[in-house]
Amino acid sequence: MTVAVDQSPAASIRLKAGRRGRRLDSNIVSYLEALPLTLILGAFLLLPILMIAVVSFWDYDFASMYPDFLTMNYVETLGSWVTWKTYLNTLKFALLVWMITLIAGFWVAYFLAFHIRSSAMQMVLFLVCTVPFLTSNIIRMISWIPVLGRNGLVNSTLIEMGLIPAPIEWLLYSDFAVVLAMVHLYTLFMVTPIFNTLMRIDRSLVEAARDAGASGWQVLTNVILPLAKPGMAIGTIFVVTLVMADFSTVQVMSGGQSASVALMMKNQMSLLQYPAAAANAVVLLALVLLMVAGILRVVDIRKEL
Amino acid sequence: MSHEKRTLEFYVLALFFALFVLFLYGPLSAILILSFQGPNGGLTFPLNGVSFHWFANLFEKQAVGDFGGSFRRSFVLGLMVMVVTVVVSLLAGLAFRQKFIGATPLFYLSVASLVVPSIIISLGIGVVFQQLGLKPAWYSSAFGAHLTWTLPFGVLIMFAVFNRFSPSYEEAARDLGASSWQTFAHVVLPMIAPSLIGVGLFGFTLSYDEFARTLMAAGTYNTLPLEIYGMTTNVTTPVLYALGTVTTLFSFLVIAGTLGAIVYVGRRRARS
Numbered sequence: 001m002t003v004a005v006d007q008s009p010a011a012s013i014r015l016k017a018g019r020r021g022r023r024l025d026s027n028i029v030s031y032l033e034a035l036p037l038t039l040i041l042g043a044f045l046l047l048p049i050l051m052i053a054v055v056s057f058w059d060y061d062f063a064s065m066y067p068d069f070l071t072m073n074y075v076e077t078l079g080s081w082v083t084w085k086t087y088l089n090t091l092k093f094a095l096l097v098w099m100i101t102l103i104a105g106f107w108v109a110y111f112l113a114f115h116i117r118s119s120a121m122q123m124v125l126f127l128v129c130t131v132p133f134l135t136s137n138i139i140r141m142i143s144w145i146p147v148l149g150r151n152g153l154v155n156s157t158l159i160e161m162g163l164i165p166a167p168i169e170w171l172l173y174s175d176f177a178v179v180l181a182m183v184h185l186y187t188l189f190m191v192t193p194i195f196n197t198l199m200r201i202d203r204s205l206v207e208a209a210r211d212a213g214a215s216g217w218q219v220l221t222n223v224i225l226p227l228a229k230p231g232m233a234i235g236t237i238f239v240v241t242l243v244m245a246d247f248s249t250v251q252v253m254s255g256g257q258s259a260s261v262a263l264m265m266k267n268q269m270s271l272l273q274y275p276a277a278a279a280n281a282v283v284l285l286a287l288v289l290l291m292v293a294g295i296l297r298v299v300d301i302r303k304e305l
Numbered sequence: 306m307s308h309e310k311r312t313l314e315f316y317v318l319a320l321f322f323a324l325f326v327l328f329l330y331g332p333l334s335a336i337l338i339l340s341f342q343g344p345n346g347g348l349t350f351p352l353n354g355v356s357f358h359w360f361a362n363l364f365e366k367q368a369v370g371d372f373g374g375s376f377r378r379s380f381v382l383g384l385m386v387m388v389v390t391v392v393v394s395l396l397a398g399l400a401f402r403q404k405f406i407g408a409t410p411l412f413y414l415s416v417a418s419l420v421v422p423s424i425i426i427s428l429g430i431g432v433v434f435q436q437l438g439l440k441p442a443w444y445s446s447a448f449g450a451h452l453t454w455t456l457p458f459g460v461l462i463m464f465a466v467f468n469r470f471s472p473s474y475e476e477a478a479r480d481l482g483a484s485s486w487q488t489f490a491h492v493v494l495p496m497i498a499p500s501l502i503g504v505g506l507f508g509f510t511l512s513y514d515e516f517a518r519t520l521m522a523a524g525t526y527n528t529l530p531l532e533i534y535g536m537t538t539n540v541t542t543p544v545l546y547a548l549g550t551v552t553t554l555f556s557f558l559v560i561a562g563t564l565g566a567i568v569y570v571g572r573r574r575a576r577s
Contacts, residue, residue, distance in 0.1 A: 030399075034396070034411055036392070036396055037393050038407075055432055108325050110318070112322075115318055135557070136513075136549070138534055138537065145348060146336060146349045245425075252537055265425075266424060266520070284425065285425055288421070289420070292420050305464050305465040
């Protein structure tokens with residue numbers, strides 16, 4: 001139902017453009033308008049990815065790489081137990097962060113959309129959530145160090161309260177710290193799309209459900225949650241792809257004790273093993289695109305904007 | 306929305322929301338406080354006196370690498386990215402209002418730009434420049450790398466804006482005899498101005514804070530986030546926090562300024 005309403009303005013634009021009878025004219029204008037975007041994405045997205053695919057078959061030594069057609073880089077990458085463990089570890093991070101951000105993000109968005117009554121207050125609180133996202137990721141990561149460290153805020157508070165005899169070691173430089181920092185960095189990517197979908201839910205649907213005798217919980221599970229699915233899907237795309245691509249959070253927050261695919265690539269790059277990194281990049285890209293394609297089966301992004 | 310009384314659900318969720326905000330801002334305020342650490346203080350609480358020592362330390366060139374230079378580069382790069390993002394996203398948004406061959410692939414290419422892991426783009430651009438015999442630099446390769454991150458946001462925002470934009474305003478302008486350019490400049494542009502300012506804010510801040518895509522594409526001279534990223538491994542004094550405080554305050558200033566501009570534009574439109 002919402003879908004039909006959403007489509008109509010775009011459809012009517014197209015209809016009227018056709019009716020005006022300057023089809024060819026306006027077509028040329030559209031191509032010119034789309035040209036800069038096409039050129040930039042072609043040069044800095046498509047070409048580099050094609051280049052990576054090509055280079056992944058090249059030979060290399062400690063100094064440079066040589067055009068060739070070898071499958072060695074793939075055999076070495078996929079044949080190594082370390083690679084598989086690293087992929088599993090990355091997927092573990094993705095799964096944990098996804099579950100936590102989905103649950104936390106939904107409740108935050110739900111609170112903003114359904115419990116804040118004035119739209120001015122809604123905007124203010126939404127901005128409060130958005131502002132940290134517009135500041136530096138690395139600074140936000142580092143800011144956990146004085147909180148979680150051995151002599152950090154959490155440990156010293158717990159010791160003062162007499163709850164623990166010695167500092168907890170696994171708060172910082174551990175998988176726990178990595179997941180916590182990622183949730184801190186990426187939850188907003190879940191809140192925004194869910195908030196967007198919740199705001200478009202017709203409030204009379206909720207009232208109709210209430211009038212029909214549904215309890216608050218039933219309204220939530222039978223009306224709101226199903227309608228929030230597209231927002232959750234878009235948020236999931238953001239969070240999963242960001243976690244799969246992450247190397248800095250894993251490096252800084254695990255103190256070098258944990259690994260991710262991107263971090264493995266980064267290490268290969270600093271050793272100038274570009275073809276090996278390229279082979280890894282192709283595998284990672286294929287995996288990420290498969291995941292996104294899977295999620296896109298649930299949701300049509302163009303309808304949700 | 307006609308519940309008269311706040312329910313228990315409201316209070317539980319309000320508490321959850323408050324905790325979430327604390328979770329977002331708590332650690333940031335910790336480094337804000339610790340950046341005023343005394344000269345003998347360390348990376349954690351307690352404060353060992355209060356001083357501006359670490360802020361002064363920031364401006365001694367040898368102490369933390371090239372803070373001034375990297376800030377200048379990041380600032381200029383942010384402005385370049387902002388201008389190009391606003392113009393290109395606006396043009397693409399206008400293009401998507403009509404049907405044209407390749408519209409769907411171009412749309413999905415923009416989405417792909419968001420989901421392709423940033424380190425892959427970084428590596429790819431680095432290798433392309435190397436193979437073409439070009440020297441990577443912050444104003445060429447890193448500039449392009451940043452655009453692959455900011456443009457999809459801009460395009461998606463413009464797409465959403467024009468999805469909700471009623472063509473009747475333009476038709477009214479045309480019926481009154483306005484040319485296409487007049488219709489665009491006097492009717493469409495003022496109406497979408499706040500969104501364009503928002504796209505500009507995204508363009509600037511995303512570029513100013515970006516480092517994963519810059520990693521292999523920055524060339525000889527670092528941008529500010531790369532400088533900070535390097536510092537995380539070898540700097541063990543609160544000067545790191547001082548730098549964090551300065552750049553975060555700068556980001557806050559940019560955001561506040563932009564919001565001010567949006568409110569100002571909105572008010573002026575309401576008055577006229």
